[in-house]
Structures are given as C-alpha cells and as structure tokens.
Amino acid sequence: MEKKEVQFLIKKIKNNYNEFNYDEYTVTEWFKELKDYDFNDVLQKIDEHLRSERYGNKPPRVYFLTKGLIKTKDKIKREGIKIRCSICGESVLLNDFDKHFDRCSSVKYLNDQNKKYFGKEIDKDKYMNMDDREFNYKYDKFCEYVLQNTNNKKEIECLEHYFIGR
C-alpha cells in the first residue's frame, strides 16, 4: 500500500480511539510494517478489531494488523495479475482480460440499445456468463434488429461491416 493509505488507516484508528496518539514517526514505522500488504486487507483487519469484544476496547497494534495476511507480491504470484475493466469496474485476470473486455463491451452495447428501443435493461450477469454460441446468436439477432430500425448512418455502416466480417 501507499503512504497516504497508511495515513488513512491511522486516522481511522484515531477516530475510534481518542487515546491513540501518533506523529510522523508512527506513520513512518507503520508504513514500514504495512507497505508490503494490501490496503483493503488491513482495513478489513481494523474493522474486525473494532468489532472484537475481546480486543476492541484498545487500539490495535500494527503487528496484529498483518497477522495471517499474505503480502501483495505473494498474492500476485498465487492469483496472477489482475486488471480493472473500465466498463464494469471488475478486476479480471490478465489472461482472461481480452475475452472479458470483448464480451463486456458487447453486453454494454446490447444493454444501451435495449434501453433505447425497449426502455429496459438486460440481465447483464446472464449475458456475461452465456456460452459463446448462444451469446453470438442473440447478439447477431439483436444487431439485425438495430440495423433495420436505426436511422443513424454511422451505426448502419458499423453494423454492415460487422455482418460482412462474420
């Protein structure tokens, strides 16, 4: 995590424990201890600590906050690098990203067009998880419909291109 994230965590603790005092030195020390870990993992630990009946009456010690956590670089080794999809916001494994992005943008197009023509959204999860054959069939059907109903020259051109390419 970054230094400003450590500062956020410290502020959160101060917010809950008035007696918790910190200075620049604390921030530096905590950063040294926490920098190798994920912000969200440690945040979750703090929340657990706050809710704990046994320990929650005292501010957590920094060493407690990393107990049992996996360092960021080991998580990447274990799970693979993830990239955030700019359309849906989900984190997707690098290896699956192209496939995801392709489907995700098609689903977005279907959803936008469905809203435009029928005034309602589609079940995005269903379309995201559909197998390729069924999805392509439905996508083609829908594009045919749009092609017959749109007046937008650019869209007609794009769709005609799409059908020639298939």
Ligand SMILES: [Zn+2]
């Ligand atoms: Zn996506």
